[in-house]
Amino acid sequence: MFLYNRINKEELKQRLAEESFQRKTISFYKYHILDDPQKFRDDLFRDWYPMDCFGRIYVAREGINAQMSVPEHHFDTFLKTLEKYKILNGIPIKYAIEDDGKSFYKLTIKVRPKLVADGLDDGSYDVTNVGKHLSGIDFHEQIGKVNTVVVDMRNYYESEIGHFEGAICPEADTFREELEIVTDLLEDQKDKKVLLYCTGGIRCEKASAYLKHKGFNDVNQLHGGILEYSRQIKSAGLEPKFIGKNFVFDERLGESVNGEVISKCHQCGTACDAHTNCDNHGCHILFIQCPECAKKYNGCCTPECAEEKVAGKARSAEKRVGFGNSRKFRKSLSLIQAEQDKLTVQ
Template identity: 65%
Template sequence: MLLHNKLSKEELKKQLENENFTRKTFSFYRYVIIANPQEFRDQLYLKWFELNCRGRIYIAREGINAQMSVPEQHLEAFFSHLNSLAELQNMPIKWAVEDNSKSFYKLIVKLRPKIVADGLNDNAFDVTNVGNHLSPLEFHEQVSHPDTIVVDMRNHYESEVGHFENAICPDADTFREEIDLVVNDLKDKKDQKVLLYCTGGIRCEKASAYLKHHGFEDVNQLHGGIIAYAQEIKQLGLDSKFRGKNFVFDERLGESINEEVIAKCHQCGKACDTHTNCANNDCHLLFIQCEECRDHYQGCCTDECAEIIQLPIEERMLLRSKFHDKYSKSQIYRQRIRPKLNQL
């Protein structure tokens, strides 16, 4: 019985390119106790594979976190199946702001210790004591108040291409690192109103409870995240207070919220918010690159990586272990990319 993908990346991408129907991209999450995560995971995989779903889904005893691409003709069957499961009934869905039907090329359903890698000891604080949930309109009305502290609970590469006006955007590589940065940086402002936001809301669930555990008195979070905000504000005909692009963790790597470009190419400084991964797969750094620099650097983040991809595969394999011993991805960004960026 097939319980995981057996086709190559190239085969899967070719299948996706040749599809003659429309897919819909959406996401959802829920903290709910799943008694048997392995059995639950296998059940989901079998049904969603049958419906030709693609996406990245994490299952843990504490719940589910899913980003999905489903054929339009199978949406009714998909949601019928979702509602047939007690743990997933009446699930709030966040539809993609921009959708090219090519967001995911394979179906991945993984078991994880947690549905968001936060590195926190959940037994050390009350994870259910979360902040006040603000609707997109409520958040919109409060986000510009001078006495309000707005915090972006996403990683630096996400907030770099888009964020709310006047938001604090911590320089963090991981969610775990960011939570402690926020608690420490705001330790003298625990009596002020704090507004948290993230992509779809899931990170704010844990972050808001963590801030309250550390004595923050007025913690609030954007319900449904940036995705829900963008859709509701557009429907209401209001000017978005989110500037730029919303980073997403799929093949699109981003969806524009207000058509504004607030980031710049990491190599030349030209206005640009297009993320890409370094063409040197032994590096694979995620960074921002304009078309001109893509051609000049052959899709690589540095001249060093551009030289490496020209080498015979045998030489590249010899360099591989040395390269990984020398650099982590965050070191590549901070030691090789950021110094150039600061000079632009």
């Protein structure tokens, strides 16, 4: 048995489109020291591949972080496979807010140095000394109280399309950068109640421990992240305090929480919260684009990229780096501002 996918992307997507059964999109994570991450990775692939499980799973010596799509008719069997492993037995599972079953089209399991690329030396502070875990309901009730500050620990391209009311949303596009920004922003607020949140909770585990290490006295985190918050609030019949869409790292790129659209197309400024990647594969920047601009720019982020796509030319690395080190969002901010300046002049 090959322990990796050997089928091309186009065929895999076609197979997914032709499936006659339903899937469940789930996510889970756990920090737990693994003696042999590579063996654990290979064992998981042997368990999940025959069941047509798809997803993006990262394994590291410190644990596992998984986003998956599991066929409904195999779901009970899938859950039984979790019982085989100490790290996965009883692990909390989060379910997608909106689920069309098309979140992933293949199974990818990778071994990485860390679950979250934070750039920190874990030996320099106690990573197990995390903040207080708050349920979705408790977190909901704390928002807006005196001497309480809410902090979005996701990247800016995530928070731009959706965030909690009154939350601090740093303009960062890496977790490492965000830790530094948040620490500086809250330097004079160490005695306030700090409420941290992210998509599923994994980034807050590291962030809360880091803030406590930096002298913050009352650090709290949303247990299960936005995904679990949405489920609990809906079950309780409450009006969510999260506005907009929750960004997700799969083919959907987002799922609405309260139905509002709070962001704009990066090219024309119309209300829009649909992320896409520039269709010039030499660029592939992540940005927000409305249907009209997608048609106008041929799925690309700028006229230059549209021209390169038609000509079949690959954008040089020098041009990409010219917008900044990140290809995900900072470049997007720069190019969109330049494009809007052009429109204003015209």
